Amino acid sequence: MMQAEKVVEITIASSLELIDIITLTADHFAKLSGFDEEELYRINLAVRESVANAIEHGNKYNAEKNVEARFGLTELRLSVSIRDHGAGFDPETLPDPLDPENLLNPAGRGILYMRSFMDQVDLVRHPEGGMQITMVKNRPAPSSPPPAPETSSGGEGK
């Protein structure tokens, strides 16, 4: 029987000091999902980048605007949605940070890291305003149990 999705929702004010509350939750879900240390770092970074973008570029540090995070864990995947309450933007208009002309720009790499480290990243304007980023990471396949010891007779010497 398919298990129900495990969900946690967190709302924070637009303060950089509060980002860790969401990334700590990301760490917990990543561990529950069975990811290794390297993937934990990548998931943590993708979540950190999305929350930092929501605070800085979305809500523009307006303490009256919140950032909402939703974590969902199923048997197959971990999903994280981050929503801000800013003006929104068209992701197609963002400069490519890998373009040689932009390589030395100090900003503009956050979404690239999200796309590099998660399996699926969708950026949409929320119908009630602001941007919502939804990131999905497929869970690793459970490790195979060790082979059962052979019980049948036979083998060498026969």
Added chain:
Amino acid sequence: MQLEIRERKIGQIVILDLTGKITIGDGSNKLRDEVNRLLEIGEREIILNFEGTSYLDSSGIGELISRHTTTKNQGGHLKLLKLPKKIRDLLTVTKLLGVFETFENEQDAVLSFGVLGVVPQQNG
């Protein structure tokens, strides 16, 4: 852990040992302020030692690029030492690894400055 910066000097070369997280806000700001302070007092040859750095985000990466550019524009060099694999991966993903001079060994990093530094004494 908040970023802590310890300063050492070998000849004309300043080594900053970075311990903790370099992320948006305090960490990035602290790194910016420290490198800018060194440039203001005339230091031009700087090594950032990442051996104790546990975390870097895109803001930290941006700060590295900015300090690299600022140092270069003032006739100096900013080099990176002992990048942990996860931080090296971040530079690789963004095609920035080739922008910086990176070293695994402190002596190699110091020697790379040529005559400006003091060559460490060899024992034996």
